[in-house]
Amino acid sequence: MRYGILGAGNIAHAFSTALKGLNLTREAIGSRDMSRALAFKKTYGFKKAYDSYDALLDDEAVDCVYIATPHSFHFEHVMKALDKGKHVICEKPIALNHVAATKLYEYAASLNLLLVEALWTKFSPLTIHLKTNIYDYIGNIKTLTVDFSFKGDFDPNNRLYNIHLGGGALLDVGIYPVTYANLFLGKPKSFKTEMTLSKTGVDETSTIDYFYDNQTAHMTISIAQDGPRDAIFKGDKGIIKVPFFWGAETAYLYDLDMNLIKEITFKNKINGYEYEIESFEKSVKDRLLDSPFHKAIDAIEVFKQLDQIRAIWGLTYPEERGY
Numbered sequence: 622m623r624y625g626i627l628g629a630g631n632i633a634h635a636f637s638t639a640l641k642g643l644n645l646t647r648e649a650i651g652s653r654d655m656s657r658a659l660a661f662k663k664t665y666g667f668k669k670a671y672d673s674y675d676a677l678l679d680d681e682a683v684d685c686v687y688i689a690t691p692h693s694f695h696f697e698h699v700m701k702a703l704d705k706g707k708h709v710i711c712e713k714p715i716a717l718n719h720v721a722a723t724k725l726y727e728y729a730a731s732l733n734l735l736l737v738e739a740l741w742t743k744f745s746p747l748t749i750h751l752k753t754n755i756y757d758y759i760g761n762i763k764t765l766t767v768d769f770s771f772k773g774d775f776d777p778n779n780r781l782y783n784i785h786l787g788g789g790a791l792l793d794v795g796i797y798p799v800t801y802a803n804l805f806l807g808k809p810k811s812f813k814t815e816m817t818l819s820k821t822g823v824d825e826t827s828t829i830d831y832f833y834d835n836q837t838a839h840m841t842i843s844i845a846q847d848g849p850r851d852a853i854f855k856g857d858k859g860i861i862k863v864p865f866f867w868g869a870e871t872a873y874l875y876d877l878d879m880n881l882i883k884e885i886t887f888k889n890k891i892n893g894y895e896y897e898i899e900s901f902e903k904s905v906k907d908r909l910l911d912s913p914f915h916k917a918i919d920a921i922e923v924f925k926q927l928d929q930i931r932a933i934w935g936l937t938y939p940e941e942r943g944y
């Protein structure tokens with residue numbers, strides 16, 4: 622397939638490194654800024670550079686589009702790409718809420734096009750291995766403790782703090798722990814949450830607790846303070862720790878006394894983004910309308926939970942009104 626990239630920001634670089642490493646066709650880059658587009662084209666060996674997203678989407682040589690703009694543009698950019706007949710892989714969060722996410726997936730399916738949220742954690746060989754084998758390693762999971770907290774510089778215009786760009790910790794990093802909890806424990810029976818608001822009105826730091834019949838998940842997320850940034854599963858036979866769980870190559874298996882038993886490692890072939898791309902390629906070739914590793918129904922369920930969490934906080938985005 623011939624790839625077009627929409628937006629030449631941070632993550633577009635990581636994705637394009639993987640595209641190049643996989644030797645897939647880098648057809649075109651679209652940026653709002655021609656000099657950025659040209660520099661990006663040169664670095665990653667794209668054939669063409671455009672100074673507008675519309676020009677990229679009008680290029681008939683582009684079969685599929687990777688969307689790497691801030692959250693609040695995803696809905697519009699995915700819709701436009703689908704309207705131009707492109708398969709789409711869009712950065713997380715694919716939309717601001719579950720209503721919009723549902724519309725996107727339904728629209729893609731109605732056009733016989735594949736739409737995948739680029740939630741790379743779900744495509745990672747380590748995640749997939751743990752999901753399959755966790756019972757053999759630690760027995761029944763009792764608790765999951767997950768943190769994704771980092772201290773970013775406060776900047777009201779940065780997408781992380783800008784409410785008009787879908788800012789806040791929940792949609793940026795919180796989506797990973799919530800996805801992890803859903804993947805390993807399923808949908809919670811109930812939850813509770815507390816949040817501190819930033820000066821710009823987005824969520825800065827929060828705790829989210831999920832309750833199941835015999836299990837709990839405790840999640841902490843922040844864009845304003847550093848945290849351990851790991852996931853710890855405690856089972857009835859052992860413990861697994863996954864440092865930097867969202868893109869990890871290694872997990873550590875301990876007994877219940879925290880003696881290290883084993884390192885479980887899957888080394889990336891490139892930078893970790895190759896797996897979502899390989900899966901996307903295969904799904905299009907196999908004419909699938911849903912990703913086997915990150916199904917629409919699962920993504921939408923996560924968005925429903927994120928919506929419920931935000932409802933408790935009373936946080937809405939101006940850009941989500943009208944979906």
Ligand SMILES: NC(=O)c1ccc[n+]([C@@H]2O[C@H](COP(=O)([O-])OP(=O)(O)OC[C@H]3O[C@@H](n4cnc5c(N)ncnc54)[C@H](OP(=O)(O)O)[C@@H]3O)[C@@H](O)[C@H]2O)c1
Nearest residue numbers: 628629630631632633652653654689690691692712713714
């Ligand atoms: N999967 C991951 O590991 C991962 C990591 C980081 C981010 N992400 C996701 O990727 C998306 C982009 O994040 P990023 O960190 O790459 O952001 P970024 O560095 O700010 O880049 C976003 C790009 O979007 C374009 N854009 C269009 N309108 C914009 C506006 N009004 N303000 C700012 N940028 C605008 C710009 O590209 P042009 O100027 O070139 O048009 C900009 O460079 C987010 O949704 C985020 O959640 C995913």
